[in-house]
Amino acid sequence: MNLQQIQEHFLTMFDSVGIVSTKDYLESCKLHQKSVPNVEYPTLVVVGLHYPKRIIPSTNTYLLPSFYTFGSDYHLVLRKRMSEVMSKIPYDYIALVDNHPHDERIAASLSGIGFFGKNQLIIHPRYGSYQFLGMLFINIPFTQPLRSINTDSCGDCHICIDACPPKALSEQGYNVDRCISNFNQSKQVLSDSQIKQNHLLFGCDICQLVCPKNPKVSLHVHPEFNLSGKEQVAIEDLFTLSAREFERTYSNMAYLWKGKTILMRNALTLLLRQKNVSYNTMIETSLQQDYPLWYKKTATSILSLLQEIANQ
Numbered sequence: 337m338n339l340q341q342i343q344e345h346f347l348t349m350f351d352s353v354g355i356v357s358t359k360d361y362l363e364s365c366k367l368h369q370k371s372v373p374n375v376e377y378p379t380l381v382v383v384g385l386h387y388p389k390r391i392i393p394s395t396n397t398y399l400l401p402s403f404y405t406f407g408s409d410y411h412l413v414l415r416k417r418m419s420e421v422m423s424k425i426p427y428d429y430i431a432l433v434d435n436h437p438h439d440e441r442i443a444a445s446l447s448g449i450g451f452f453g454k455n456q457l458i459i460h461p462r463y464g465s466y467q468f469l470g471m472l473f474i475n476i477p478f479t480q481p482l483r484s485i486n487t488d489s490c491g492d493c494h495i496c497i498d499a500c501p502p503k504a505l506s507e508q509g510y511n512v513d514r515c516i517s518n519f520n521q522s523k524q525v526l527s528d529s530q531i532k533q534n535h536l537l538f539g540c541d542i543c544q545l546v547c548p549k550n551p552k553v554s555l556h557v558h559p560e561f562n563l564s565g566k567e568q569v570a571i572e573d574l575f576t577l578s579a580r581e582f583e584r585t586y587s588n589m590a591y592l593w594k595g596k597t598i599l600m601r602n603a604l605t606l607l608l609r610q611k612n613v614s615y616n617t618m619i620e621t622s623l624q625q626d627y628p629l630w631y632k633k634t635a636t637s638i639l640s641l642l643q644e645i646a647n648q
């Protein structure tokens with residue numbers, strides 16, 4: 337089996353595929369001053385799977401995470417598709433999806449899957465940044481790169497820089513500590529400005545939604561990303577279900593991997609935005625329960641603001 341055939345196998349399951357040498361990837365990481373572990377397998381396959389843009393507004397009873405979480409958990413979807421392809425390829429491999437020490441964006445830009453946008457995402461000529469990325473190191477000799485030549489770039493555009501509420505993006509790069517998507521997925525007390533900035537139950541879509549390189553409509557929906565109904569999270573479930581019950585009810589959703597308490601804390605910020613005081617008693621009850629300090633501190637300050645609103 338040669339690299340061309342391997343690429344064809346992957347193209348039956350993924351929207352974009354690029355193959356480069358592991359050596360080139362490791363060198364590129366060095367150039368980007370990114371420290372990654374050495375890998376012995378000589379060939380690197382980078383895959384992309386498109387996910388559609390779908391906007392579902394929050395209501396007074398249901399809150400919404402970023403649309404990349406809609407449908408089944410992409411970590412599981414990509415892993416399953418990768419192992420299905422590799423079941424036909426007789427070589428040892430290491431498959432990586434998110435949460436690993438490598439840099440899939442460096443790998444994706446090297447493999448021609450897209451260019452590095454100022455919004456810090458890989459932008460594909462057709463799918464824009466609406467792609468999940470995965471990497472596979474395969475123990476097959478590397479012969480030649482199989483990649484598209486990508487000459488596109490952001491150019492003079494700075495729409496995402498201007499649109500980012502906490503000014504996490506700039507021409508010089510990215511300040512992760514300011515990014516909403518970073519702090520609303522971290523187990524921490526939220527500051528007053530973070531409470532004001534947060535606008536989703538999980539993640540932040542702004543720098544993708546404003547990007548002119550992204551498709552305006554959904555191009556296609558892979559069956560695993562069909563809506564399941566669990567995209568809309570009932571506020572009552574957040575405050576009344578135990579962690580285990582919540583995981584059962586919202587099983588297979590990508591927002592679950594950080595646990596329910598992060599969603600509860602983020603939900604508080606959205607209730608404050610909505611001036612929605614209907615859940616004040618449930619928040620009070622949660623403060624008597626066994627939740628971590630970072631949740632209780634944020635909940636205490638938001639609850640006092642919600643109580644003021646209720647008393648007006």
Ligand code: SF4
Pocket residue numbers: 455499500501502503504505514515516517518540541542543544
């Ligand atoms: S995810 Fe949101 S906060 Fe983070 S860089 Fe993009 S627009 Fe800014």
Ligand code: SF4
Pocket residue numbers: 453454455456489490493494495496497546547548549
């Ligand atoms: S909005 Fe403009 S600057 Fe930002 S990633 Fe898209 S093309 Fe690049």
